[in-house]
Amino acid sequence: MASASASLFKSSIVLDKSEWVKGQTLRQSSVAAVRCNPAAPSSLTIRAGSYANELVKTAKTIASPGRGILAMDESNATCGKSLASIGLENTEVNRPAWRTLLVTVPSLGEYISGAILFEETLYQSTTDGRKIVDVLIE
Structure with a gap:
């Protein structure tokens, strides 16, 4: 298909x-x-x-009822646009911080059933040192 x-x-x-x-x-x-x-x-x-x-x-x-998919597949350039909209530069420090903000929302698992990730995100850690992928699994 x-x-x-x-x-x-x-x-x-x-x-x-x-x-x-x-x-x-x-x-x-x-x-x-x-x-x-x-x-x-x-x-x-x-x-x-x-x-x-x-x-x-x-x-x-x-396909869990009432839950959606978190689209975090922003390229570095697109992520930079999100950061610029809140007055931050597109740096290797700010991108993981932005993604940490997204994945650490309290009770996120109640509202999403999956996430689409950009390749860089697969290997990034949150600002407190946990792998972003592991935080999503939790």
Whole structure:
């Protein structure tokens, strides 16, 4: 599957015959694939091979009702624009401080189910020395 669109999330995913398996019983050792059908109200079909259980668990976590995804995938230049809007320079000290502010919001996990990170963020630590990724997992 080359790409997904917003309409995919507004519609249901349907089950094909033969090699497709419905629900969490995912047995095929192939690439994940989906097909959209707005007429089917609640079916889900995935072909994911050896990562099936992990994929289902991740999908359920991300799709938690009432929670969203924190988009922290700002490039350094874009992060600099956010910093400039509050009168700060785009430096290697200020970017982690900005990201620390985002990930240390009290009860953040009640409101987000996942985060999209910029590559630099994967290796950054918060201002108190914890890895940003670890703070998000907590």
